[in-house]
Amino acid sequence: MARIGYARVSSIGQSLEIQLDKLTAAGCERVYREKLSGTKKARPEYKACMSFLREGDTLVITRLDRLARSVHELVNISQRFEDEGIHLHVLDQHIDTSTPTGKLTFTLLAAIAEFETQLRAERQREGIEKAKCNKVKFGRPKLSDYAKEELIRQERAQGKPISELMKTHKLGRTTIYRILNATQDSTPTE
Template sequence: MAKVGYARVSTEDQRLDLQLAALRNVCDRVVEDQGVSGSTNKRPGLISVLRSLRSGDTLVVWRLDRLGRSLRDLIQITEKLSRRKIEFVSLTENIDTASAGGRLVFHMLAAMAEFERCLIRERTCAGLEAARARGQRLGRRPSLNEDECRSAYNAVVLQGEDVDEVARRYRVHPRTLTRHLRRMIITGTAG
């Protein structure tokens, strides 16, 4: 049951001294990322630490923002640790998931993050609904307009041209052209 520390600074100019001193007082070993932003998933030190931790171990950070920049990122990491029966400690915020109080604080943070995600989803849905009500077309622009579809239909179905050749002419993939043609036949807009 090892305590493994993780220290990170975002730029090469910043120093790890304060974090390292605090972590070395409580950890068996410390892994660091120098000059690596918390917003990136490419943190070699963190990846190494997460792979090395075993059930019963504890991941220790000096401060929560050293582990991840967003609350969502922090929660994802700690949930993965929890599933693997690995504890998490943040020294500055005094969060320790091995204690009931630490788990409570962390779950409150998780609940707030979930609430925030729900609000974002509701606003997004409301915005989409308002756009539909204004008659705006949502999603990606069709690869072929109605005239191009009719012309392609005539070329392939009526004149017997090769689908690949017609698709190339309209700069679409043959599957895309086939899908448009099938839709025209099903909806009866072909003729």
């Protein structure tokens, strides 16, 4: 039944002091500290903290965004904590999942965040569809045949192997050789 703290700032220049003071005041017996962006995959202190937690323990953080990088990750953490009997206490947002009200608040926040993510994705899809109807092109502009042939010649002149040219440009060996053997002063074919 330990109270374990986790503090994280996004860069080396930021200070953990405010979070550490709050976690200490909240009675944390142990605090894991991280000075890394939440978007980084490798968060060693986070992993150590998650491994340390046991049934009946409470993880104490100052804000939800200190814990998870995405709503999906937050929902997964919540499910894991529920399954393993671990509680979450978010100080600044007054959420304590050891109470029925705290569980409800946390579940609602996660659901709202998930809903917002889905709405954003839906609006993005609609925008893309509308743009496609208006003949907006996506992705890199296609090279003209002449520009592509010139690029292949340059890459080969720099020593790139034929097999690599084939993979890069998604062309057959015969086509690559045809381009390389064509006279370079021929008229561009666009």
